[in-house]
Amino acid sequence: MTVENDxxxxxxxxxxxxxxxxxxxxxxxxxxxxxxxxxxDEDVLLYETGHIEGAVKIDWHTDLNDPVERxxxxxxxxxxxVGSKGIDRDTTVxxxxxxxxxxxxxxxxxxxxxxxxxxxxLDGGRAKWESxxxxxxxxxxxxxxxxxxxxxxxxxxxxxxxxxxxAHLGNPLIDVRSPEEFSGERTTxxxxxxxxxxxxxxxxxxxxxxxxxxxxxxGTFRSLTELDALYRVGAGLNDGDDIIAYxxxxxxxxxxxxxxxxxxxxxxxxxxxGSWTEWGAAVRVPIVKGSEPGAVPSKWTQTLRN
Amino acid sequence: xxxxxxxxxxxxxxxxxxxxxxRERLQLLLEFSNELPELPERYREHxxxxxxxxxxxxxxxxxxxxxxxxxxxxxxxAPKEAPTTRGFASILSQGLAGLTAEQVLGVPDDxxxxxxxxxAVSLLRIRGMTALLARTKRxxxxxxAS
Numbered sequence: 001m002t003v004e005n006d007x008x009x010x011x012x013x014x015x016x017x018x019x020x021x022x023x024x025x026x027x028x029x030x031x032x033x034x035x036x037x038x039x040x041d042e043d044v045l046l047y048e049t050g051h052i053e054g055a056v057k058i059d060w061h062t063d064l065n066d067p068v069e070r071x072x073x074x075x076x077x078x079x080x081x082v083g084s085k086g087i088d089r090d091t092t093v094x095x096x097x098x099x100x101x102x103x104x105x106x107x108x109x110x111x112x113x114x115x116x117x118x119x120x121x122l123d124g125g126r127a128k129w130e131s132x133x134x135x136x137x138x139x140x141x142x143x144x145x146x147x148x149x150x151x152x153x154x155x156x157x158x159x160x161x162x163x164x165x166x167a168h169l170g171n172p173l174i175d176v177r178s179p180e181e182f183s184g185e186r187t188t189x190x191x192x193x194x195x196x197x198x199x200x201x202x203x204x205x206x207x208x209x210x211x212x213x214x215x216x217x218x219g220t221f222r223s224l225t226e227l228d229a230l231y232r233v234g235a236g237l238n239d240g241d242d243i244i245a246y247x248x249x250x251x252x253x254x255x256x257x258x259x260x261x262x263x264x265x266x267x268x269x270x271x272x273x274g275s276w277t278e279w280g281a282a283v284r285v286p287i288v289k290g291s292e293p294g295a296v297p298s299k300w301t302q303t304l305r306n
Numbered sequence: 307x308x309x310x311x312x313x314x315x316x317x318x319x320x321x322x323x324x325x326x327x328x329r330e331r332l333q334l335l336l337e338f339s340n341e342l343p344e345l346p347e348r349y350r351e352h353x354x355x356x357x358x359x360x361x362x363x364x365x366x367x368x369x370x371x372x373x374x375x376x377x378x379x380x381x382x383x384a385p386k387e388a389p390t391t392r393g394f395a396s397i398l399s400q401g402l403a404g405l406t407a408e409q410v411l412g413v414p415d416d417x418x419x420x421x422x423x424x425x426a427v428s429l430l431r432i433r434g435m436t437a438l439l440a441r442t443k444r445x446x447x448x449x450x451a452s
Binding site for chain 2: 049062
C-alpha cells in the first residue's frame with residue numbers, strides 16, 4: 001500500500017519526481033495509513049528537541065552502521081530496525097533531516113541497498129519545514145511493531161568498494177568534498193578534523209563538485225537547469241555513463257547519488273562509501289594532489305583492464 | 307581507569323548516566339543541553355575571546371576564565387541546532403564548576419569516554435567532548451603559565 005505521489009509542479013522537471021515530497025504534501029498526508037516519516041540527522045539529539053508529528057528516528061551512526069565492522073547492518077538487523085519503526089516492505093517512507101537532508105539522503109541510500117521500493121525525501125528537510133513555520137512536537141517516538149521481511153543487502157547496484165573504484169578508473173568519478181580536501185591542502189573536512197586520513201588529495205581524474213552546490217539557500221534542491229549546468233556541463237557527465245561518487249565516509253556522496261540518480265535521471269551511479277577515509281589510508285592506490293582532476297597513471301589503466 | 311581522584315560533580319554525572327538505559331541517556335544529555343547557560347553579559351559582545359572547538363561537528367566556542375582564587379569558569383556557546391554539542395559543553399561546564407585549575411588539569415583526558423555515552427551517541431561524536439576538555443585544559447595552562 002503506497003501513498004499517492006506529490007504532483008507539485010516544482011518536481012515535475014526531475015527524472016523521478018516521485019522521490020520528493022513538499023512540506024504542503026507532507027502536512028496534508030501526516031497520519032495517512034501506509035506512510036511513515038523518518039527523521040535522520042547529523043546531530044543525534046535533534047529529533048528529541050522537536051520533530052514532525054508522528055515521525056520516527058533513525059540515526060546513521062547508532063542504527064545504520066554495524067557496531068563492530070565498518071559496514072552497514074545486515075538484512076536481519078535492518079528488518080529488526082525498521083520493523084521497530086512501524087515500517088512494512090510496502091510502506092511509503094519519507095525521510096527528512098538537518099543540513100540540507102545530508103543524512104536523510106544517506107539513510108535513503110541505505111534503505112535502497114535493502115531494496116525498499118518507496119522511499120522519498122522531504123525537499124528542504126528540517127530547515128525548510130522550520131522556515132515555513134510548520135510545527136514540531138516533542139512527543140516520544142511511538143510506532144506499531146511490524147514484521148519486516150529479512151532481505152539481504154544488495155551491494156552490487158548502487159554501492160562501490162575500493163576494488164570497484166580501481167577497476168573503474170578511466171570512467172567518471174565525482175568527488176563531492178570541499179575544494180580544500182580535494183586539492184589535498186587538508187586531510188579532513190573543514191570542521192571535521194576527527195575523521196582524518198594519512199594521505200591527502202583525490203582519486204585521479206575525479207571532478208570536484210561539492211555536494212552542497214546541489215542545494216539552494218532554503219535547503220531545497222536546485223532546479224534541473226541549474227543541476228544540469230553543474231553536473232552535465234560542469235563535470236561532463238552524460239547519460240549512459242558509469243559513475244562513482246565519493247566523499248569522506250560516503251554520506252555527502254549519497255546526497256549527490258540521489259541528485260544524479262533521481263533528479264537528473266542518470267542510471268548506473270554508485271556511491272563509494274569507503275571514500276577518502278579508506279582511499280587516503282590505503283596502500284598502493286593512486287592519488288593526485290592539487291585542484292586539477294589529473295590523469296589516471298597508465299600503470300592503473302593497463303593492469304586493471306585485463 | 308583512573309577513578310580515584312575524579313571530582314565529585316564529575317563522578318555524580320557519570321553515575322547518573324551509567325544508571326540509565328542507553329535510550330534514557332540521550333534524554334539526560336538533552337537536559338544538560340537545555341541547561342547550558344547563556345553567556346554572561348560581559349562576554350556576549352566579545353566573540354573574539356572565544357576559541358572555536360574545531361573537533362566538534364557543529365560550531366561551538368569556548369572561553370575559560372581562571373579567577374584570583376584559581377577557580378576555573380568555563381563559558382561555552384553553541385547553536386540550538388546542535389543540541390548534542392551543547393550537551394557536551396554543559397556537562398563540562400557543570401562538572402568543572404568550582405574546581406581549581408589544578409583539579410581541572412587532573413581530570414582524566416578520557417573522562418568523556420567513561421560516562422556511558424559512546425554507545426548512546428557513538429564514539430565518533432564523543433570525540434567532540436574529548437576535544438572540549440582538552441582545549442579547556444590548554445587554555446588553563448596558558449592562563450596560569452605566567
